Amino acid sequence: MKQSDYDKRLQDLVSKNYGEFNIWEEVSKRNVLFSLVKDSMPSLASGIVRIDLHDRAEVKSVVINFATAGHLKEYRMKEKEIMEVMRSLYKERELKDRLVFHKIEAKVLRVVAQESEEKKEELIDYMEGTENFINQVDRDKNPALWRTFEEIRMILLAKKEKYNEQKTRGL
Structure with a gap:
């Protein structure tokens, strides 16, 4: 052709x-x-x-x-x-x-289904060196700095507890 x-x-x-x-x-x-x-x-x-x-x-x-x-x-x-x-x-x-x-x-318009909004538990990566955190700031001389370090200590303790809980559940 x-x-x-x-x-x-x-x-x-x-x-x-x-x-x-x-x-x-x-x-x-x-x-x-x-x-x-x-x-x-x-x-x-x-x-x-x-x-x-x-x-x-x-x-x-x-x-x-x-x-x-x-x-x-x-x-x-x-x-x-x-x-x-x-x-x-x-x-x-x-x-x-x-x-x-x-x-x-x-x-x-059908859109691809998004992931469920359920919160997935975040696994905590716990560092062993933080378990004995001691606040050495003098409370009377610098109360603001002392309070900040106390908050950090409490956060670390909470993370340690959560890590231990996850460890016992086998996660």
Whole structure:
């Protein structure tokens, strides 16, 4: 097959099966759709993660993906007002020639589950040299420094107790 035949066949496949596809037109459509949706619900704009235009069996639908279930719940509560604002903006901006859709779907974008928020017990690395910490600062001459060293001593004693507890449990 010659290169020109190949190009012609490829062009036929694209034009027959998939229709003409203009990338700039699609980008323009997405930008218009994005601004329409964001402007129709400014209070929820920060919760919108993604907006898509799906074409399923001659029914074009806009899919709005929210970050959390709370945003989706707020959308459901205000859905009628949002639709009215969206219709008025659609007419005002004269988008009928550029963007057509029949319904709006709202979903929560599934994100990879984060680690559980349970506190995992931190294992303490206890140093043997700290067990006999003695505060040698004179309490009467420098009470602030003495208090600081006492706090350090108490922290070390608490760590020692926790270390011994973990050691007995076999951690």
